[in-house]
Amino acid sequence: MAEPRKLWSFHGGLHLDDHKSESNQRPVQHMPLPDRLTLPLHQHIGQNAEPVVRVGELVKKGQVVARAPDYVSASIHAPTSGQVIEIGDQPIPHPSGLNDTCIVIEPDGQDSWTELPEPIRHFRSETAADLRDRIRWAGIVGLGGAAFPTAVKVNTGGGRPIDTLVINAAECEPYITCDDVLMLERAPDIIDGIEIIRHIVGARECLIGIEDNKPEAAEALRQAIVRSADSDIQVVVVPTLYPSGGEKQLIRLLTGQEVPSHGLPADIGVLCQNVATTAAVADAVLRGLPLIDRVVTVTGQGVRQPGNFRVALGTPIEFVITQSGGYSGEAHELLLGGPMMGFALHDDQAPVTKATNCLLAASLQEAPGPEPERPCIRCGECVEVCPADLLPQQIFWHARAHDFDRVQEYHLFDCIECGCCAYVCPAHIPLVHYYRYAKTEIWTLERERQKSDLARRRHDARQERLERLERERKSRLRKKKEALDKKSGSSADASKKAAIAAAMKRVADKKAAHKAETQTSDS
């Protein structure tokens, strides 16, 4: 049993109805395979993966179909065996509703595995680099929703050593229970994954932060720790307060340390990983399995049989909903993620990706349409609840005025978009929407600036080249002229002079002869 540990607290936060019991009453169910699997090339933060298969090619389960072209990227594997029937634009789960490049696989029903790498049973005798390579091969990304490539995150790059490994099991957002049921089902694997990550980063201790509304999951983890006999891993139960599962908030709760603005947890010697990610790491290292499926919560009053499902990546969301009993008459809006941070899906043909933690088919009562926005009355409620200690109304003010320098002065980029400010706003201002607007505008400006820098460099290089060519042409002309002059100065000139001299001599001779003739005739 873990001894009671001092807990710190973060600023603000909200007590919300957790709505967990709708979906966490049954264990994880396996979802059958659909007729086609759509794998977007962009399921993670970083560069798009590059397809390494062609249309018509037969692929085996677990085969790499798209590889990571860059360091910050993640490869994608076939979730089952079958044939690649298309590589092209398909609906993806994205707030824009835009399509993006996907590899479409038609399962052959055999579900036959490709040759997998050897399991690494004795991971403690392996180097951190080898284990990172395995995680990288498996295409693992943060499964909490941010989808940052895990192999990059666990590479501390020889900077400040990691002191504390924080495992995020808080799952603070209402409705979502995929980590909760995963902990009940796979607690030993989670502990294995934690030990592997601890070995990679060399962390002294590990703290698993879990909210007090998941006592069974906490107990399952404690028992798994007892079995593993690793006394440096501790389960720390934190009070249920949204958003305690935010990375920076959880680190503050457990260690009392604050992640610096524009900084990373690694700057204060902390690394944070989601529980589901640690289970995927255990699969990759101890079993040689790539990341080809994940647990997804399907919930809300808009779906008939809410629950948690192990879904193959690429399964259409519409198929997932059908398998959980289909839409009930009350479905009003389909959200990806929870009610606080999720976004509305435009198309339920979009597939489940590595970042899909929850599908919330919300009824009108659960997701009432936005109330008309009214002017800000400067009540300061948003400041009270902001877990990032920001001034939401000031950021809103400047975002609304398109003043992107000022919003950054007010630390817009420390905003975690948790939605607390918009939730309490009595004027119903869609505050998070303003922040997202400002963030994407600033990113666009930054991209344009980079593009114009590139254009300037290329233009300068071209000017320089044109000038150099002109100089070279002139110097070539000059040289040619000089050569010509020299030539005429030597041989040609001499022969000309000789010819002139000869002619003059002839004339002089003629004259002399003529003179002599006249003289003789005169005499």
Place this chain on the structure above:
Amino acid sequence: MIAAILTIAGLATVFGLILGYSAIRFRVEGDPIADQIDALLPQTQCGQCSFAGCRPYAEAIAAGEAEINRCPPGGETTMIALAELLGRDPVPLDDEEAAEKPKAVAYIVEEECIGCTLCIQACPVDAIMGAAKQMHTVIVDECTGCELCLPPCPVECIHMHPLEATPQTWKWPFPAQAPSEVVNG
């Protein structure tokens, strides 16, 4: 009287020497104001400002010979940034219509291209690849959309394709329900 004149003259000499020395020692190459202006311009090198590129326009603004509202690709954002940098008042754009054009890149219809290289010579950022009597093509990532390659093409096989948003470049729209009146705090 003499002492006062000598003191002032002495001081003047000393300061003159210091100023003269620093003018040589700390001499700034180029025109820093023009550099700062150039950094704000979009570098399309399109010449719509009637200058031969972004740098000449920046130099003209720095010399006070040109207004700050003549860059359609930069649009209002650039004009306001220039106004802030130079402490001038914002002015309406010279060519509003051109400024509202969506961003586009040149596209060569390869079946029609005769390989004359005229567009390659016109491109200010070397974004067109090709050789004489060989098909040409535009390097999309490097194209600034300046349209300078359009007039020289003898077979009119270059078209401008508007850049479409991808999920990576997509921007959240400005919230639609903004109230018309805001109580000022």
